[in-house]
Amino acid sequence: MQKKLNLIKKKLFGQILMQDKNASRITGVFILGKKGDVRLHMLLGLSWGEWASITTIIVFMAGVVSLLFKYIVFGSFQDDIKDLNRNFKTLNDNLREIRISIMELDKRLDEHDRRLDRHHERIKELHDKIRGGSY
Numbered sequence: 273m274q275k276k277l278n279l280i281k282k283k284l285f286g287q288i289l290m291q292d293k294n295a296s297r298i299t300g301v302f303i304l305g306k307k308g309d310v311r312l313h314m315l316l317g318l319s320w321g322e323w324a325s326i327t328t329i330i331v332f333m334a335g336v337v338s339l340l341f342k343y344i345v346f347g348s349f350q351d352d353i354k355d356l357n358r359n360f361k362t363l364n365d366n367l368r369e370i371r372i373s374i375m376e377l378d379k380r381l382d383e384h385d386r387r388l389d390r391h392h393e394r395i396k397e398l399h400d401k402i403r404g405g406s407y
Contacts, residue, residue, distance in 0.1 A: 318326070
């Protein structure tokens with residue numbers, strides 16, 4: 273068996289090749305991922321380190337664009353936005369005061385309505401005394 277199958281081990285670019293001498297064919301290949309080999313840790317032809325670099329560059333550029341929009345494009349609107357917020361706060365305060373005033377006026381209206389009912393009853397009683405009849 274030793275004569276029939278002579279195994280030659282070679283290290284070539286990180287590969288261990290086991291070759292049958294008589295058949296001249298490869299019986300086993302272990303890919304270690306060195307130059308010239310098929311890489312196991314690749315995505316779309318790029319290694320994970322290259323993808324990390326591309327992702328870092330994209331995130332950095334997105335941050336730069338975000339800061340440009342924040343300070344250059346929207347920077348001129350900052351004073352207007354602050355004024356608008358101040359106006360909304362004032363408007364909310366005014367609405368709160370109006371609600372309180374409406375509640376106070378509603379209480380006064382109820383009180384006046386009760387007084388009017390009492391006056392109406394009093395007038396009715398006095399009219400009945402004077403005329404002796406119904407109002």
